[in-house]
Amino acid sequence: MVMAGDNEICSQLHAFYESMYGYFGPRGWWPGESQFEICVGAILTQSVSWKNVAKAIDNLKSIGLLDIFEMYHRPVEDIEVCIVPTLYYKMKARKLKCFVNHLVEKYNGDFSRMFNKSIAELRKELLGIYGIGPETADSIILYAAEKPIFVVDAYTRRIFSRLGFWNEIVTYEQMQEFFMKHLPPETQFYNEYHAQIVGVGNRFCSNKKPRCAECPISSKCKKIYS
């Protein structure tokens, strides 16, 4: 972790945000027309880019499976064929089933009931569902439940290690605490901040082909990869 003062870190984080927002504009996250679609997307995007998830979501929609009770009643094989593009499709179909089972059997499919609790309680509950780890739980809390928790991911790890804030072996919780300590807990701000980071990660900061020269925050990077 860096040794700079908290105030300095706060200003740096805000400056990064301004640079990214200036480049991309509002990103309108999370893509999804319903809370259920957001949750499905959060599970499907595990370890895969959104492009593949979009195909899978379209497939699910086309046969009416992007519906809580439809997904609850239909066999897992129906889900599998729709989500092949998202990698690990057999496991992810099982994960979707576990999530929808929980939602229906405990809350009769009512998200407002499921989300009507503190962030800490909701997070603990989500982490108890098969297939939901820290990042997926936090994505659901922020984007579906609209409660202020900062979502971090592989892009956050990579970008902020290249910016010099930590090394790559930092834990998920360390990264999350870092942002939540230095940024005000506002749902819409956390929403947009994470969306901006993913934008930068996608376009400029891949492991294969970094494009630092065009990246809106690369001038702050300590390490430049060519």
Add this chain to the structure above:
DNA sequence: GCCCAGGGGGCTC
């Protein structure tokens, strides 16, 4: 042909 992609579960020690 090879590498890697926005995680998470399960096992080992």
Add this chain to the structure above:
DNA sequence: GAGCCCCATGGG
């Protein structure tokens, strides 16, 4: 509780 392997496809 860290360190591995597994899942299993598609694009650059």
